Amino acid sequence: MTTEFIKNKITDSGLKFTHQRWVIYDALHQADSHPTADQVFEDIKSANPSISLGTVYKTLDSFVQTGLIQKFMDQNGVMRFDAIIDAHSHLYCKETHEIKDFRNEELEKIIHNFISGHKLKDFEVEEVSIVFKGRKK
Amino acid sequence: MTTEFIKNKITDSGLKFTHQRWVIYDALHQADSHPTADQVFEDIKSANPSISLGTVYKTLDSFVQTGLIQKFMDQNGVMRFDAIIDAHSHLYCKETHEIKDFRNEELEKIIHNFISGHKLKDFEVEEVSIVFKGRKK
DNA sequence: TTATCAAATAAGAATTATTCTTATTTAACA
DNA sequence: TGTTAAATAAGAATAATTCTTATTTGATAA
Ligand SMILES: [Mn+2]
Ligand SMILES: [Mn+2]
Ligand SMILES: [Zn+2]
Ligand SMILES: [Zn+2]
Secondary structure, three states: OHHHHHHHHHHHHHOOOOHHHHHHHHHHHHHOOOHHHHHHHHHHHHHOOOOOOHHHHHHHHHHOOOOOOOEEEEEOOOOEOOOOOOOEEEEOOOOOOOEEEEOOOOHHHHHHHHHOOOOOEEEEEEEEEEEEEEEOO | OOHHHHHHHHHHHOOOHHHHHHHHHHHHHHHHOOOHHHHHHHHOOOOOOOOHHHHHHHHHHHHHHHHOOEEOOOOOOEEEOOOOOOEEEEEOOOOOEEEEOOOOOOHHHHHHHHHHHHOOOEEEEEEEEEEEEEEOO
């Protein structure tokens, strides 16, 4: 993922291109876990000593608003950010609080079929969140 | 659900029976939504003016510890409590933040089968959380 | 029934992830 | 290169939850 590619991602979504936005997007994209705002901040602050945590929050949130990234709450009430935007599930480890992606087409298809076949008359489903909770071994 | 029945639930789980525990369990059980600790507190405080919010938190948590109730995080990072302990899914309204139960045996069976058929070698699944996010109409 | 004591509660302080406010800086564009 | 709206840094404010401690209470046994 080149600097130019990231720059285009950001400008295409209608946001000004800034150093902070580049660094934050890059850090999130390279993270294999699903970092919190604070973890992103820790990742980048040694190389960017003047960056502020408030900016990390605000920037991540504008990325969410423009559809560049996703966010969701974890079991501890902390926001987690995800550079992957297409439908996928998560494995949550109750011990380490790590969250790993679980991509499985069959599961996505099963759920999609289930929703199509069970239209609820008083609720419009927009997205489905599936979290497998347990512990890694 | 009689007072005696609630009392037995509480004492059978190894907890002392107290007025606060009775009132809190009763309030949660009567709630059709999935109330927050603060909502439970609001529900009961006019009839129990000396009860404290800290007690509501602590009591709900000991109910969770003994398996009497469940709890989970909502999308806003607020704990929600659920008197229903068997497996079921939830509908989350993005507008009102209401959470409704969605009980569907077919879905539970589909998910159960999926897990049995896809044992992950480095992760032990203990529970599955399925939330349909959208809006009520 | 009454005394005992571990457990539960009330009150308020502390914690912490997140949001808000405001002065300063900067990217985009004319 | 100057203008300006938007972005940022810094720190204060917020709010759900947890923690601390003094007081009260439920369960048990004398
Ligand atoms: Mn919070
Ligand atoms: Mn919190
Ligand atoms: Zn993910
Ligand atoms: Zn429920």
